[in-house]
Amino acid sequence: MATDSRKVMVGSLLLLVxxxxxxxxxxLVDALPVVVASxxxxxxxxxxxLVGTSEDARPV
Incomplete structure (x- = not known):
């Protein structure tokens, strides 16, 4: 099974950020953080x- 390392890296970065x-x-209780959190x-x-679909197999 090949893993698309680009999807894993971008997905991991998105998860971290x-x-x-x-x-x-x-x-914070301001209105802007609610939008940012959304x-x-x-x-x-x-x-x-992205991380879940990085392999060739069927995603879970």
């Missing part, structure tokens, strides 16, 4: 999708 954004904006949640979903 999105997690940092969510954890960094959690203590985009970070989308980044988490995209990163998980």
């Amino acid at each position: 999105s997690t940092a954004l969510i954890m960094g904006t959690a203590p 985009f970070a949640a989308l980044g988490l979903a995209a990163g998980a999708l």
Whole structure:
């Protein structure tokens, strides 16, 4: 089974950055962090999708 290392790297980077954004904006109560956290949640979903589909086999 070949793994697409580019998908794994981009997915891992998205997961890392999105997690940092969510954890960094959690203590703030402004309206802007809510928007940033929303985009970070989308980044988490995209990163998980990229890592999950990086192999040739059927994704789980």
